[in-house]
Amino acid sequence: MHQARTTCPYCGVGCGVVAELAGERIVGVSGDSEHPANYGRLCVKGSALHETLGHRGRLTRPRVDGVEVDWETALSAVAQRLAATRSEHGADAVAAYLSGQLLTEDYYVANKLFKGFLGTPHLDTNSRLCMASAVAAYKRSLGADAVPCSYEDLEEAELVVLVGSNLAWNHPVLYQRLKVAKTRNPLMRVVVIDPRVTDSCEIADLYLGLRPGSDARLFNGLLTWMADRGRLDRVYLEKHTHGLEEALAAAREEDDSVEAIAADCDLDPERLETFYYWFSSQLHVVTLYSQGINQSSSGTDKCNAIINCHLAGGKLGLPGAGPFSITGQPNAMGGREVGGLANQLAAHMDYHTPGARDRVTRFWATESLVPTLPEGPGHKAVELFESIERGEVRALWIMATNPAVSLPRANRVREALETCPLVIVSECMADTDLLDYADIVLPASSWSEKNGTVTNSERRISRQRGLLPPPGEAKHDWWIITQVARRLGYGEAFDYAHPAEIFDEHARLSGFENADSSKRLFDISGLAGLDRAAFDALLPIQWPVTAAAPRGTARLFEDGRFATPDGRARLIPVRPREPEQALSEARPLRLNTGRIRDQWHTMTRTARAPRLMNHRAEPFIEITPEDALALGVGDQQLARLRGAGGDYLGRVRLTKGQRRGEVFVPMHWSDRFSGSARMGSLLEAHLDPLSGQPESKHGAVALESLPVAWEATLLVADDLPATPGWCMESAYWARIPLAHGQRWQLAGMPEQADRDWLAWLAGHLPVTPALWLDDPAGGRLRAAGIEDGRLRWWLMVGPPAELPGLAWLDERLAEAARGEALSPERRRRLLAGCDDGAADSGPVVCSCHQVGQKAIVAAIRGGEASVEALGARLACGTQCGSCIPELKSLIEEQRATHAEEEKAPCEP
Missing domain, CATH: 2.40.40.20 (Barwin-like endoglucanases)
Structure with a gap:
């Protein structure tokens, strides 16, 4: 057994992970106590990382036109078909769609190949779906895609505002860090602004449940409220910004009284004014915002409305203050650093920046190769698939994402993919929706195998280390891209043998002709020149990393100088707009x-x-x-x-x-x-x-x-075929993986009310029913399939609420997989689905310790009336803490139930 440090592949918090390895297996993970993003904490997803590994279900061989081939054949097919498309239809007919799941080194070589040498501008990423508006707002106001804050600002803040961010569920470790900070500083206040009452409200001193889409109106009101009450930092504004009067004028185009704003936002005026007073009264304010702000047809304006208020109050560039966009994916920021968005060049340079295109061209040029960078931006994500639909883009390479599910108008995206002449998919899993549309499938490495860097929400670069060999013939994305580039004739520019060499080139480009790094803030030239050993040992560090800041930079704009041409930030006029997707009688x-x-x-x-x-x-x-x-x-x-x-x-x-x-x-x-x-x-x-x-x-x-005639639950051993007919014949179905099998939730259409279940089972499963208990009048049935004394499947027809806890049945499937026959007593208990007297613990609340709702409610009724008491008795809430808000809700619900019972009149 030995340990290795790496980085979690989930959200943008970027937690450090310590993996326990036994040979070529990761047998456990824990939080890295030395990593400054999480200091040892992990959420339940991170804690379960080792449970997501294994070769089962992985892609292990390339496929071309549905046929497994060797790598030489696959790489040659990719190169030949891309070259043919480009030759016949032009560079604009070729495109790539990338993902925040890629490492920075993967992203770098992809951007270099497509924009630099294939000459197409059409390279975008799924980060467009979550972070693009925050990026555009930072650039419009501060001059650069540069989050000014650090996580430590949460400990320094006097007021933390969560806007459109369910931090407790989406960034659990950061939420726990905020919760601890609030405990240590009783004077800290937390405000949650969200249409939904989420688990993040557990620590809120004030909750504003605003009308969806009204965020810009709320923050415009804050700006004018501050101005009208003398709460602007006039010295900071005059010295470091432009645009205050224009921003105020736009905000005043509508009635800016608290009452009018509250009415438009559907809020109580007194609560709204409390927020305005708190924000304007404190200097150390952090506003954390995420998809609830970004994912809007006016998301950029909403972000700028927030930034305006921070600039107007001088609440930026000092400890515990700033507008803080929380990234959704583990490497959304790393992808942007290397030009992963369609409107970017590499190293945070843009097409519109004078000299940028020429600078990147000269840096990437070799003795015999000169890049042909496009002259302007390409199609952004949704536009890209619309161009495929129109037949303009004819070759698409998708890496580590699934646009067939995640994009709006997903059915039209699928139709576009169906008609695209060439779809190349780099993927690690063998069972994703997207593979149905792929002409060429390239098996890629995954977390625990990939080797490179990622950048989290606070600009912190961390190492993701390759701990295990990829299964079968799976390869790293950077290697696949490099090999294709060589077959296209660009080998001289893609002569990489290790991700350390790619990172070095990336670092050198960030400092290339960047003497005034205040204008190009992204600069990690201080990390250039690392050999493989130094790259492998790289510790987490925040950019910029330069000769002047060799240990990195925790906080930006402390000197009040911004990355704009004149060094001043811009307050942006914001005119609130309603959502484009309007409600109607048909869709109310x-x-x-x-x-x-x-x-x-x-x-x-x-x-x-x-x-x-x-x-x-x-x-x-x-x-x-x-x-x-x-x-x-x-x-x-x-x-x-x-x-x-x-x-x-x-x-x-x-x-x-x-x-x-x-x-x-x-x-x-x-x-x-x-x-x-x-x-x-x-x-x-x-x-x-x-x-x-x-x-x-x-x-x-x-x-x-949804009218249904019946509902059923079917448990099937993993080695039995999952028959698509179950799905096609059902009004509703859901597949739920178990530890040792698959659970299927099924519901039948009204015309299936008289289904002969025993005949159906015999026709759909290779093992016929051995036990059954039928209640036709009540519409209930339980049955089990047994082969050689082993449980192979189990069925209950009836509402899911009648299910026993399924852990007992899942263990019987595990015994079957080990070749163990059922004991006579367990065979007798099969139709009940549990041991005699066993209690169903209900839906799981604490995933870390698998503690169910019924067990928790019973403990509360038994006198355990605090989260701490429940933790001592059941262990729930004692590991990652994500379930604590739900535990508190259950405690409150039981208190309310008990109070109602106390008030109820006694029976005569």
């Missing part, structure tokens, strides 16, 4: 979308850890009890959302944290896990005109009950 509900606590993106990694499926096992629709009653749907009932581009089926969850007239759905489910739960199909493709970011937070939908 406002749709909100987002991440959930235990899943990541399209679940290709997290679904491999079955305990991460237990908190929210199926796609769902959150709605208020009042709206549910009016629409005729009940809690845990199946329902359908109808959107502009398709339908979404999920299980209704009633919540008092939702606003009336609004619904929330998760972004994670794909066709590999459910039949119709791709949230992208509900959304129109309305874009921010500056950033190109889609409006994913403001859909318009209708909701209706």
Whole structure:
């Protein structure tokens, strides 16, 4: 056994991880106590990283036109077909779509190949879907895509404002860090501004549940409130900024009274003015904002409205202060550093920057090769797929992302991919929706195998180390790109043998002709020249890293100089706009979308850890009890959302944290896990005109009950085939991986009310029913398939609420996989699904320790009336802390229930 340090591959917090290795296996992970991003903390996803590994389900060989081939054949096919497309249709017919899951070194060589030598501007990334508006706003106001803050500013702040950010679920480690800081500093205040009451509200001193889309109006009001009450920092404004009067004039175009703003935002005026007073009264204010701000057709303006308020109050460039955009992906920032967006060149240079194109051309030129960089920006993500639809882009290379699920109008994206003459996909998993559209499939390495760097939300570069060999013939993305470049004739410019050499070139380019680094803030020239050993030993460090700042830079703009031509920041006039996706009689509900606590993106990694499926096992629709009653749907009932581009089926969850007239759905489910739960199909493709970011937070939908004749749960051993017929014949289905098998939730259409289940099982499964208990009158059935004394499958027809805890049955599938026969007692208990007297612990609340809701409620009723007491008794909430807000909610619910019971009149 030995240990190795690396970086977590999930959100933009960028946590350090210590992996425990035994031979060629990672047997456990823990937080790196020396990493300044997390100081030893890990969320439940990070803690389960070792459970997501293994060769099962991985892509291990290249495929060309559906046939497995060797690497030489695959690489030659990629090069020949790209070259042929470029020769026949021009450079603009070639494109790439990348991902914040790539390492910086992968990104660098991809950008260099496509923009530098293939000469196409059409290289974009899925970071466009989450961070583009924040980037555009920083550049418009501060002059550079440069987050000014550090995580340590959370400890220094007097006021922390969370806007459009469910930090507790989406960046759990940073949330725990904020929570500890608040405990240590009782004077710190936290304000949460969000249409939903989320778990982040647990530490809020003030909650503002604003109307979706009204954020710019709220912050414009803050700006004028500060101006009218003498709360502007006039000295800072006059010395370091431009544009105050224009920004104020735009903010005053509408009635700027607190009452008018509160009415437009659907807020209580007194609570709104409390926030305005707190913000203007404190100097050390950090505003953390994320997708709730960015994912809008006016997201850039919303970000600038926030930045305006920080500039106006001088709340930037000092400890505990600044507008802080929290990154969604582990390397969204690293991708932008090397030019991963369609409107960028490498090293934070832009097409519109005088001399930038020539500078990159000269740096990349070799003795015999001169790059042919495009003259202007290319298509941003949504526009890129629209150009494929029109037949303009004819060759697309997609790496480490799944636009068939994540983009708006997802069904049209699939149609575009279907018609594209050449689709190349670099992917590590063998079972993703996207592979159905790929002409060439290239097996890529994944976390624990990849070797390079990532950059987190606070500009901190960390090493992601290759700890295991890739399975089969899988290769690193940088290697694949380099090999294709060589076959295209560009080998002299892509003569890399190790990612350390790519990183060195990247570092040198950042400092190339960058004597005045105040204008090009991204500068890591202080890291140039590292050999392989020094690269491998690189410690986490924040850019800029230069000769003047060899240990990095924690905070930007401390001297009040910005990366603009005159060194002054700009306050931007913001005119609030309503969401483009308007509500209508046909679609009267406002749709909100987002991440959930235990899943990541399209679940290709997290679904491999079955305990991460237990908190929210199926796609769902959150709605208020009042709206549910009016629409005729009940809690845990199946329902359908109808959107502009398709339908979404999920299980209704009633919540008092939702606003009336609004619904929330998760972004994670794909066709590999459910039949119709791709949230992208509900959304129109309305874009921010500056950033190109889609409006994913403001859909318009209708909701209706899904009529079903029955519901069933089928557990199947892993080595039995997963028959697609189960899905095609069902009104609804969801696949939920277990530790030792697969769980299928099925629901039948009304015309299937009289299904002969025993005949259906015999026709769909290779093992016929051995045990069954049938109640036709009640519409209930339990059955089990046994082969050679081993459990092979188990079925319950009836509502999921009647299920026993499935851990006992899953262990029986594990015994079967080991070749162990059922004991007579366990065979007798099969139809019950549990040991005699065993209690169902209910839906899992604490994923770390697999503690269920029923067990927690029983403990609360038994007198454990605090989170600490529950932790001592059940261990819930004692590891990553992500479940603590839910534990507190359960405690409050039980207190309220007990109070109602106390008030109830006694029976005579």
